C-alpha cells in the first residue's frame with residue numbers, strides 16, 4: 001500500500017520506517033529540511049535503538065522516501081498525521097496549529113478514497129472538528145484517528161509489534177484500509193478495537209493519564225516513606241505481587257518527563273475544563289504537582305548533602321535525558337535538576353550517553369562532558385537522575401576513587417545501597433531510608 005507520513009519526528013520517522021520495513025511504499029514529509037535531508041540519506045535525526053537499521057535498509061530499496069514537499073504525498077491511499085501537539089505557551093492546552101496546518105496542506109493532494117489518519121495525541125473533539133473541515137476542503141477523502149502507544153527507547157518494536165490497535169472511525173471502509181496497513185500485526189493476533197473518534201482520542205490520553213498517575217502514586221508513597229523510614233522500593237515490590245496492581249510503572253524517583261506524559265495530562269485537564277468537567281480529572285493536577293515536587297526534592301537533598309549550600313560545589317549529574325535509551329530532553333526531570341542546581345551556584349558537570357547535544361541546545365550555560373569519569377572527577381556530590389545501564393553498573397569502589405567526596409543521590413533508586421555504603425559512600429535514595 002502507498003502511505004504518506006506527515007511529520008517525521010520521534011513518532012513519524014519511526015512510523016514511516018516501520019511501515020516501509022513491513023513492505024509498504026512510504027513517503028515521509030516534514031517541514032524541517034535538515035531532518036528530511038538526514039532521513040533521506042538513511043541517517044536517523046535522533047537516537048532511537050534499532051531505527052538506523054530499518055531506516056537504512058528501507059531507504060536503500062527505494063520503498064521509503066522523504067520530502068519537504070507535501071505535494072509528494074499525492075498518490076498515497078493512507079496519510080498519517082504525526083506532527084507535534086506541544087503544550088501551548090502560557091497555557092496547559094495542546095497547541096493544535098501543526099495538526100491543523102498538516103490537514104490544510106494535505107487536502108489539495110488527497111485522491112479519491114484517500115484516508116487521513118491522525119496519530120498525533122489530541123484533545124477529545126479534535127477529530128470530529130477535522131472531519132468536518134475535510135468534508136469542506138476534500139469531500140472525497142475521509143478521516144480516522146489511530147492513536148499511537150509507542151515508548152521511546154522501544155519505538156521500533158512497539159510499532160512493529162503493538163500491544164493493541166485502536167481505530168477511531170466514522171465509516172467501515174476506513175477499517176479495511178487500516179487493516180491493510182497493519183496486516184502483519186493483525187495476522188499475529190494483535191487486538192484491534194474499532195471505536196468512534198471521541199473514544200479513540202480518549203483512549204490515548206486516558207492511557208497516558210493512568211501511567212502518570214501510577215508513577216505519581218508511588219512517588220506520593222515515597223514522600224510518606226521519607227518521613228517514616230519505610231522503603232518505597234520494597235513497598236513497590238510488595239504491591240506489585242498483586243496482579244491487579246502490577247509492578248511496572250511503580251518505580252519511585254525523580255518522576256516522569258518527556259514530550260508526552262507531562263503535556264498530555266495538562267492538556268487533558270484543560271480540555272476537561274473546557275467541557276465543563278474539570279473536576280472529573282481534577283486529580284491530574286495533583287499528579288502533576290506530586291511529580292514536580294520530586295524534582296525539587298532531589299535539589300533539596302543535594303543542598304542538604306552538601307552541608308546547606310550548593311554554591312561553588314562541584315556536582316556530577318549523571319543523565320540529562322528524560323529516560324534511558326533516548327536522546328530526548330523534552331521536560332526532562334534530569335535536566336531540570338541540573339539547571340536548578342546551576343541556578344544555586346553549583347559547578348554542575350552533566351553527562352549523558354546520548355542527550356548532550358539536545359541538552360546543550362536548550363541550556364548552553366551548563367557544562368557537559370561526554371565521559372562519565374570526567375564528570376565524576378573531583379565531584380563533591382554525584383546525582384544519578386537518568387538510569388542508563390552504564391550508570392546502573394557503576395562500581396562504587398572505582399567511582400569512589402574518582403570523586404572528591406563519596407556522596408551520591410540515586411534519583412532513580414537503581415543502585416544497591418549496601419554496596420555503595422560498603423564502599424564508603426553516603427547514599428541517599430528517594431523514599432528509601
Ligand SMILES: NC(=O)C1=CN([C@@H]2O[C@H](COP(=O)(O)OP(=O)(O)OC[C@H]3O[C@@H](n4cnc5c(N)ncnc54)[C@H](O)[C@@H]3O)[C@@H](O)[C@H]2O)C=CC1
Nearest residue numbers: 007009010011030031032083084085098101102120121148
Ligand atoms: N514521541 C513519542 O514517543 C510519541 C508521540 N506521540 C504523539 O505524536 C505527536 C508527535 O510527537 P513527536 O514525534 O514526539 O514530536 P516531534 O516534535 O519529534 O515531531 C513532530 C514533527 O512534525 C513536524 N511538523 C510540524 N508541522 C508540520 C507540518 N505542517 N507538516 C509537516 N511536518 C510538520 C516537525 O517539524 C517535527 O519534525 C505528538 O502529538 C505526540 O504526543 C504519541 C505517541 C508516542
Ligand SMILES: O=C(O)[C@H]1O[C@H](OP(=O)(O)OP(=O)(O)OC[C@H]2O[C@@H](n3ccc(=O)[nH]c3=O)[C@H](O)[C@@H]2O)[C@H](O)[C@@H](O)[C@@H]1O
Nearest residue numbers: 148149150151152215249250251255256257258260322323
Ligand atoms: O504518548 C507518548 O508519547 C508515550 O508516552 C509514554 O512513553 P515515553 O514518554 O516514551 O516513556 P515512558 O517509558 O512512559 O516514561 C515516561 C517517564 O516516566 C518515568 N517513569 C516511568 C516508569 C516508572 O516506574 N517511573 C518513572 O518515573 C520515566 O523515567 C520517564 O521520565 C507512554 O509509556 C507511551 O505508551 C506513550 O505512547
